Amino acid sequence: xxxxxxxxxxxxxxxxxxxxxxxxxxxxxxxxxxxxxxxxxxxxxxxxxxxxxxxxxxxxxxxxxxxxxxxx
Numbered sequence: 211x212x213x214x215x216x217x218x219x220x221x222x223x224x225x226x227x228x229x230x231x232x233x234x235x236x237x238x239x240x241x242x243x244x245x246x247x248x249x250x251x252x253x254x255x256x257x258x259x260x261x262x263x264x265x266x267x268x269x270x271x272x273x274x275x276x277x278x279x280x281x282x
Contacts, residue, residue: 211224211226211227211228212227212230212236212237212254213227213228213229214229214230214232214233214236216271219269220269220281224269225266225268225269225270226261226262226264226266226269226272227261227270227271227272228254228257228258228261228271229257229271229272229273230254231250231254237251237254238251253274257272258272260272264278267280268280269281
């Protein structure tokens with residue numbers, strides 16, 4: 211799940227949560243020029259694919275900087 215509010219997604223039981231951009235624009239930033247917005251969207255998709263390829267046992271957050279945070 212891509213979410214701008216990862217703690218809520220993790221509390222709801224989503225196994226893999228990707229940190230989104232903003233509540234009103236989870237998968238992009240329309241304030242950016244088209245090329246930069248496209249780069250943001252691409253990073254989100256790549257992070258989502260990495261999340262799907264990662265084995266998890268409990269709710270796990272995949273952040274933009276490559277960090278992976280597992281709920282306790």
